[in-house]
Amino acid sequence: xxxxxxxxxxxxxxxxxxxxxxxxxxxxxxxxxxxxxxxxxxxxxxxxxxxxxxxxxxxxxxxxxxxxxxxxxxxxxxxxxxxxxxxxxxxxxxxxxxxxxxxxxxxxxxxxxxxxxxxxxxxxxxxxxxxxxxxxxxxxxxxxxxxxxxxxxxxxxxxxxxxxxxxxxxxxxxxxxxxxxxxxxxxxxxxxxxxxxxxxxxxxxxxxxxxxxxxxxxxxxxxxxxxxxxxxxxxxxx
Amino acid sequence: xxxxxxxxxxxxxxxxxxxxxxxxxxxxxxxxxxxxxxxxxxxxxxxxxxxxxxxxxxxxxxxxxxxxxxxxxxxxxxxxxxxxxxxxxxxxxxxxxxxxxxxxxxxxxxxxxxxxxxxxxxxxxxxxxxxxxxxxxxxxxxxxxxxxxxxxxxxxxxxxxxxxxxxxxxxxxxxxxxxxxxxxxxxxxxxxxxxxxxxxxxxxxxxxxxxxxxxxxxxxxxxxxxxxxxxxxxxxxx
DNA sequence: TATACGAAGATCGTATACGATCGACTATGG
DNA sequence: CCATAGTCGATCGTATACGATCTTCGTATA
Numbered sequence: 001x002x003x004x005x006x007x008x009x010x011x012x013x014x015x016x017x018x019x020x021x022x023x024x025x026x027x028x029x030x031x032x033x034x035x036x037x038x039x040x041x042x043x044x045x046x047x048x049x050x051x052x053x054x055x056x057x058x059x060x061x062x063x064x065x066x067x068x069x070x071x072x073x074x075x076x077x078x079x080x081x082x083x084x085x086x087x088x089x090x091x092x093x094x095x096x097x098x099x100x101x102x103x104x105x106x107x108x109x110x111x112x113x114x115x116x117x118x119x120x121x122x123x124x125x126x127x128x129x130x131x132x133x134x135x136x137x138x139x140x141x142x143x144x145x146x147x148x149x150x151x152x153x154x155x156x157x158x159x160x161x162x163x164x165x166x167x168x169x170x171x172x173x174x175x176x177x178x179x180x181x182x183x184x185x186x187x188x189x190x191x192x193x194x195x196x197x198x199x200x201x202x203x204x205x206x207x208x209x210x211x212x213x214x215x216x217x218x219x220x221x222x223x224x225x226x227x228x229x230x231x232x233x234x235x236x237x238x
Numbered sequence: 239x240x241x242x243x244x245x246x247x248x249x250x251x252x253x254x255x256x257x258x259x260x261x262x263x264x265x266x267x268x269x270x271x272x273x274x275x276x277x278x279x280x281x282x283x284x285x286x287x288x289x290x291x292x293x294x295x296x297x298x299x300x301x302x303x304x305x306x307x308x309x310x311x312x313x314x315x316x317x318x319x320x321x322x323x324x325x326x327x328x329x330x331x332x333x334x335x336x337x338x339x340x341x342x343x344x345x346x347x348x349x350x351x352x353x354x355x356x357x358x359x360x361x362x363x364x365x366x367x368x369x370x371x372x373x374x375x376x377x378x379x380x381x382x383x384x385x386x387x388x389x390x391x392x393x394x395x396x397x398x399x400x401x402x403x404x405x406x407x408x409x410x411x412x413x414x415x416x417x418x419x420x421x422x423x424x425x426x427x428x429x430x431x432x433x434x435x436x437x438x439x440x441x442x443x444x445x446x447x448x449x450x451x452x453x454x455x456x457x458x459x460x461x462x463x464x465x466x467x468x469x470x471x472x473x474x475x476x
Numbered sequence: 477t478a479t480a481c482g483a484a485g486a487t488c489g490t491a492t493a494c495g496a497t498c499g500a501c502t503a504t505g506g
Numbered sequence: 507c508c509a510t511a512g513t514c515g516a517t518c519g520t521a522t523a524c525g526a527t528c529t530t531c532g533t534a535t536a
Contacts, residue, residue: 017312044487062301076528094396094397167517238446238449256489257489292491313518
């Protein structure tokens with residue numbers, strides 16, 4: 001048996017530890033949906049599958065726990081996190097906050113090409129609604145939605161805020177599936193709001209306006225969700 | 239030698255694992271300043287001191303790394319994080335964002351007693367400035383400042399946001415020391431801004447106004463810091 | 477039948493062992 | 507004297523071993 005680090009060679013010259021390898025494997029499978037919420041992660045079993053020992057796996061699982069993708073219970077084990085309505089509310093509200101900020105902080109750095117790319121993506125989203133309204137695919141629509149917003153916040157110069165945005169998106173897409181499967185009525189409004197957001201950015205609107213627009217855009221989706229479930233109507237909002 | 243979990247009995251009925259124990263020990267020593275930025279954390283050495291083996295210590299260190307209190311370099315080791323001007327900027331900006339939100343979300347839940355307590359704390363801060371201006375103690379002033387703000391954001395109903403606020407404060411106080419040692423000129427303005435913030439909350443001002451006031455209060459301190467260092471004058475702000 | 481008790485299996489938490497890696501120091505050649 | 511290659515010690519990364527704990531399931535008893 002091989003012992004020691006045995007660094008897996010990733011790209012030429014790049015080596016990753018086994019715990020990093022285990023983390024990336026599990027993270028990928030959770031975010032991609034291959035590991036669905038509720039799936040149990042038995043350390044020894046995962047270790048065997050990945051061809052490493054339990055120690056790196058354990059470390060990977062703890063990292064995933066810190067990101068909210070996995071729930072770890074003492075002396076019991078790890079499962080891929082579920083996300084109940086309350087957790088959904090918390091996560092969406094937090095994402096609304098940090099994504100609004102990231103979008104505003106990025107606004108001045110978005111290039112004309114990127115703006116055009118975002119418009120093109122939004123055009124495809126609109127086309128999905130107008131041309132094939134009877135075959136609306138919420139999964140694909142949600143994916144495009146992610147790509148659209150990525151363009152707008154990826155230039156965020158504050159890596160802490162950007163990291164929080166990524167974590168929020170990961171949690172939502174991995175644990176909740178496609179947003180627009182839950183609130184399809186938001187699809188049309190989203191496309192229109194995207195257009196307004198692009199205009200604000202293009203015309204160099206005050207960053208405060210951009211932040212508010214991006215924030216509202218997301219919290220409106222949360223409101224639509226809450227209206228459906230009628231849960232926590234008195235939860236304070238911003 | 240004792241092996242196995244050996245759960246330390248904390249309070250009656252409460253048991254914590256050794257990795258939790260190690261985490262709490264290290265976290266406490268870092269936040270309290272007993273372990274200063276730059277201090278090396280040699281796993282085997284820490285393990286001996288705490289009376290556990292290296293595995294739980296390693297896990298604790300990784301948790302601290304995720305919180306930004308420790309820097310862990312592959313195959314080299316862990317050190318208590320320093321915080322350079324750029325990191326300070328990132329952290330303050332993020333804290334400005336989440337603390338503003340947490341304060342606004344808490345505003346409606348703050349009781350009259352708590353409001354009075356906050357006023358009392360702010361009164362002591364004012365007294366420090368007015369009565370003994372020649373013996374201004376920035377450390378004590380910073381502590382009171384923390385207590386003041388804690389009252390205003392601790393009711394935040396969104397635990398994710400509240401957690402981010404705590405992490406931000408921890409990072410700043412542990413790694414940077416007392417804020418008002420760096421920008422003593424902000425002390426007087428802070429007391430005045432606190433008063434305005436309390437008034438807004440007491441009179442039930444719109445949460446958006448409260449959020450903005452709380453956010454500005456913090457970002458003004460950041461601005462004062464940046465004015466001193468003259469670093470990154472073009473960094474985008476909210 | 478329902479409940480309480482207890483034993484067995486699965487799984488976790490931790491200790492220990494050891495190869496792998498990095499940084500510093502030393503030696504050697506230019 | 508400086509640069510470069512080689513060696514050594516300190517420390518990390520991972521594998522393995524094993525006691526501790528939780529859950530489950532069967533059995534006895536009211």
